[in-house]
Amino acid sequence: MLDLVIQNGQVVTADGSFAADIGIAGGRIVTLGLGLDAPQKIDAAGKLVLPGGVDSHCHIEQLSAAGIMNADTFESATRSAALGGTTTVISFAAQHVGMRLKTVVDDYAALARKGALVDYAFHLIMAEPRPDVLDEDLPELAALGHASIKMFLTYDKIRLEDAQALAVLAAARRHGMMVCIHAENHGMIQWLANKLVERGYTHPKYHAVSHPRLGEAEAIDRAAAMSLLLDQPVMIFHVSTVEGLAAVRRARAAGAKLWAETCTHYLVLTKADLDRPGGEGAKWICSPPLRDAADQEALWQALADGTLQTVSSDHAPYAADASGKYMAGPEPGFKQVPNGMPGLAFRLPILWDQMVNHGHGSPEAFVRLACTEPARLYGLDDRKGSITIGKDADLLIWDPARAVTLTAALAGDNTGYTPFEGMTVKGWPTTVLRRGEVIVAGSEVRASPGSGRFLARQGGPAAQPTGRLAPELDPTQNFGAELLESQAADVPK
Ligand code: DUC
Ligand code: ZN
Ligand code: ZN
Numbered sequence: 001m002l003d004l005v006i007q008n009g010q011v012v013t014a015d016g017s018f019a020a021d022i023g024i025a026g027g028r029i030v031t032l033g034l035g036l037d038a039p040q041k042i043d044a045a046g047k048l049v050l051p052g053g054v055d056s057h058c059h060i061e062q063l064s065a066a067g068i069m070n071a072d073t074f075e076s077a078t079r080s081a082a083l084g085g086t087t088t089v090i091s092f093a094a095q096h097v098g099m100r101l102k103t104v105v106d107d108y109a110a111l112a113r114k115g116a117l118v119d120y121a122f123h124l125i126m127a128e129p130r131p132d133v134l135d136e137d138l139p140e141l142a143a144l145g146h147a148s149i150k151m152f153l154t155y156d157k158i159r160l161e162d163a164q165a166l167a168v169l170a171a172a173r174r175h176g177m178m179v180c181i182h183a184e185n186h187g188m189i190q191w192l193a194n195k196l197v198e199r200g201y202t203h204p205k206y207h208a209v210s211h212p213r214l215g216e217a218e219a220i221d222r223a224a225a226m227s228l229l230l231d232q233p234v235m236i237f238h239v240s241t242v243e244g245l246a247a248v249r250r251a252r253a254a255g256a257k258l259w260a261e262t263c264t265h266y267l268v269l270t271k272a273d274l275d276r277p278g279g280e281g282a283k284w285i286c287s288p289p290l291r292d293a294a295d296q297e298a299l300w301q302a303l304a305d306g307t308l309q310t311v312s313s314d315h316a317p318y319a320a321d322a323s324g325k326y327m328a329g330p331e332p333g334f335k336q337v338p339n340g341m342p343g344l345a346f347r348l349p350i351l352w353d354q355m356v357n358h359g360h361g362s363p364e365a366f367v368r369l370a371c372t373e374p375a376r377l378y379g380l381d382d383r384k385g386s387i388t389i390g391k392d393a394d395l396l397i398w399d400p401a402r403a404v405t406l407t408a409a410l411a412g413d414n415t416g417y418t419p420f421e422g423m424t425v426k427g428w429p430t431t432v433l434r435r436g437e438v439i440v441a442g443s444e445v446r447a448s449p450g451s452g453r454f455l456a457r458q459g460g461p462a463a464q465p466t467g468r469l470a471p472e473l474d475p476t477q478n479f480g481a482e483l484l485e486s487q488a489a490d491v492p493k
Contacts, residue, residue, distance in 0.1 A: 052087025145456020316340020
């Protein structure tokens, strides 16, 4: 017996599109066919039906390494996500030096339980991979359904030295977890930023100069070499440059099991936004920085040819006031501005508009990049990311003809601005369902805070080692197995 049927829509999946009704019971998709009936009906005639968006990289209610709190709570961020059609988020549980990771995760979980309107999981940020964290917290957290780690190769206070990064990769390998990497060369950024500030070049536009393109490529090369040494899959977050893409391709050619994403803002904005009068450009400061039109073209090409697997928002919300972007005053130096921009609400509409209306890809490719691949790579594809029988009924009634001009008010987050202000896109979710329940109808959000659920995961096939180890660690040749299993000695002093 069905609870609900979505009738007369054109269903879009990563593999193809077809006319079908969708039968839903117990919050799941239980049948696809024509002429289905149920007590509750939603008519999707003339519309598309897409899977709910999966945003696999967003910062929510997070304390930054510099001690600055995000403007959004789980409630405001996930309300914003839902309004734009995203029904699953993977945000962060961020360890800082001195903290136990288990406690950190408990704290973020309590916040999400209270506030989240959509379903969620966490990447575990490792700022200090101590023996207690790697050998006690991590196995416990893996058993509780946490399946991915994030580490930073730059940013004071949370960046890891290479030996620490290797310790994290080896620990992730033991637990079948994915390791996501912020890959930029710290020394290059530090040297350039210091030189710029010393000479008075502090306007927001110099932020882009301080994060050199070569620094992204170098760090991806290094991450790939570490991944190859230990045969541990990695995901390179927010690739932004032609040079970074070349490094991703080099890594794969060398045999690395390496995945890569880019973010909405790198596809549609450029560093020209940093060069606005006075302090306005501070609103567009994020890391890696916005780049050039040629990078945008290269990123689109990389999404089309499979170099990049997913598009996330990297939603990192700091308010456009004295509590956030302007905490150092109305014309802050680029080093005084918290890094990051809001983007949860508009990821799907912008990506759709660019792909389907501006020639960058098909509706099916859109679903792959925004829903299906992020679910698969992070071990959520048993429930999320596609319209198939057995999956959660996370569904969007999508009006491909609806044109919308993007505004901060429409985004509904707590930052008070959107970097995409004034952009008009065509294609919008008019109804959003989460596990068979209408959570957004038009502009009305119906889900209650705390109704989102934690998604326990296991590292899926994308996070499993290939079995091809570096010769020094090959257990068939020498004592490699022993080195990989050794836990205490993994942790650099
Ligand atoms: N860069 C990050 O690495 N994280 C949050 C936002 C940003 O700009
Ligand atoms: Zn990052
Ligand atoms: Zn991020």
